[in-house]
Amino acid sequence: MRPTAEADRLDRDRVVGIAAGLHNGVAELIARVCEWLRDATGVEVAALSGGVFQNMLLVRRTVDALRRHGFRVLLHSRVPPNDGGISLGQVAVATERDRRRA
Numbered sequence: 272m273r274p275t276a277e278a279d280r281l282d283r284d285r286v287v288g289i290a291a292g293l294h295n296g297v298a299e300l301i302a303r304v305c306e307w308l309r310d311a312t313g314v315e316v317a318a319l320s321g322g323v324f325q326n327m328l329l330v331r332r333t334v335d336a337l338r339r340h341g342f343r344v345l346l347h348s349r350v351p352p353n354d355g356g357i358s359l360g361q362v363a364v365a366t367e368r369d370r371r372r373a
Contacts (some may be wrong), residue, residue, distance in 0.1 A: 298332035302340045309342070318345040320360070322353040 305317050318335050322328050330346070337344050350356040 294332050296298040302336035311319045320352050324352040
């Protein structure tokens with residue numbers, strides 16, 4: 272028996288609600304972990320990187336949560352947030368370490 276259009280809508284609304292709750296929860300968790308790290312280190316800047324931050328809904332929710340918690344937020348603008356950007360960051364760190372040893 273095929274569900275009615277109303278049942279389809281309710282199922283869709285339920286899925287959307289679950290997805291929104293997941294994104295909101297992950298964003299708030301990130302902000303709370305950053306608060307804990309700020310308390311331990313004094314760092315008030317959060318850089319969002321990695322493949323998970325290709326999800327623009329998660330990016331927006333996380334940026335909003337971090338800013339509400341008083342953080343300055345850094346986002347990618349010239350390189351991707353996924354593996355290519357991470358590799359570039361690793362090269363930058365290695366280059367700086369080599370420069371300091373010289």
